[in-house]
Amino acid sequence: MSQITVLNPVGINRVAAQPVAPRLASLEGVTLGILNNGKPNSLALQERVAELLARQHRLGGVVTKQKPSAAVGAEKLDLYAREVGAVITAIGD
């Protein structure tokens, strides 16, 4: 038999889920974007992944974009999205 009732202190997220973008049939001819957040070694890591991908696939090129800082969102993403067919980002230290 319950004797005390309290209220739940937790906030609720009400954002509806949405799908990710359709995936590519292959990476052949695709211009690969690198969106870099400036964390130490992150660009070297992303560039190396792109270099290794380019050895396996004939990429259409690589376009790197720098975020103003790791804690600030990238600017002009509309323009960037017209330049690239797929993007590699990174999170972590």
Add this chain to the structure above:
Amino acid sequence: MELEKKGIPTVTICTDAFVGLAREEAKNLGMPDLALAIIAHPIGGESLGAIHQRAEDALAQVARALTDAGGPAGARGAPTSAPAPRQLAFADDDEVTEAFHARRWTDGLPFVLPTEARVRAMVAGSGRAPSEVVAVLPPRWAGATVENIAINAVMAGCLPPHMPLLIAAVQAAADPAFGLYSVQATTHPCAVLMLVSGPIVKVLGLNVAHGALGPGFRANAAAGRAMRLVLMNVGGGIPGEGDQATHGSPAKFSYCIAENEAATPWEPFRVTRGFAEGDSTVTVFSGEGPHNINDHVCTSAYTTLAVVADTMTTIGHNNAGSVIRGDVLLVLGPEHAHTIAAGGLGKRDVQRVLFEQARNKVGKLKLRAMYKAENWPDWVDQTDDEALCPIVGRPEDIHIVVTGGPGKHSAFIPTFGTSKSVTRRIEAAGPR
């Protein structure tokens, strides 16, 4: 995520220490199927050889994630978090206490049980409807209702008159300029510091004398604690989950200070921030814990400020590297403030002197991590090791408040560095 919404397949390379945060964030922002390529932590401070090995480890995951071969399926279409029950029933008080601690709904300390009656009284203190959403708080991106804030305020030991202060502080923290997502999620030990200025300081009984930054005063302690509980329980800043702080900070328990206006030789803080003398305001800073400035010998403004400037220019804090996107807070004790003011310096003069004196040599800053990544003023010559770099972009980004009791101490509070303090007027509770 923004690129995915624009139809561009993306993959996020993520060190394994950050997978929990990345998955939670993707879910909370409505894209639970965002693709990750997971590698070993860390990448900072590793050799180029180790970075190349991480790239090898990521390679197949990246290729799979971007193509039909193994990319994420469509969204599951489920709501991102199931509605939790508003009311919870327990056998007795002890069971509530144990359950709240076990569910990580507390800061680890005892708390006041948020009963319906107590919460109703707290809501009434706001003069607002309980269901009103006053802000959306990351990294959970949950809407903070007046009732949510009131529940956490009850737990923290607040009284109903605290509510207008808490609501204004939560709204200030949610302002995009403050960058709450990063302030909450970072490995850095920043807390959310509330600085109160104006007539409400006396109304609430906030302490501005001995121990102005410390314990012993319910109004400060409970208000600061309520903010922390809101950030954890509504915003999702749970250590190791939405809060990735390496160490955290004692400042994260409670961090609410107030201006000692009677002891201030200059205009009040809120007036410097563009508000009216008769307003009450709260300003939020992404503050580290305070670092003491001890000066028992200086008798002139410039020698006192030299000690202050020296304390501000250690290179380990974030403002040393992330210059133009942050600001800092200088808490002057009344005695230091009067020594400085007696030298004929106004608040803006103090800001200018410190902006010019609190500078690090470029060559020294190169010792610290991330200097290249961050944001220095354009006019600093990064190729000249002898060139001097300030800790903020403009003199007015060195905020000054006077508080505390007698004694020759002040305090420097560095910040997250990619966050600007935000001031809001505290609106009096209307009749309901």
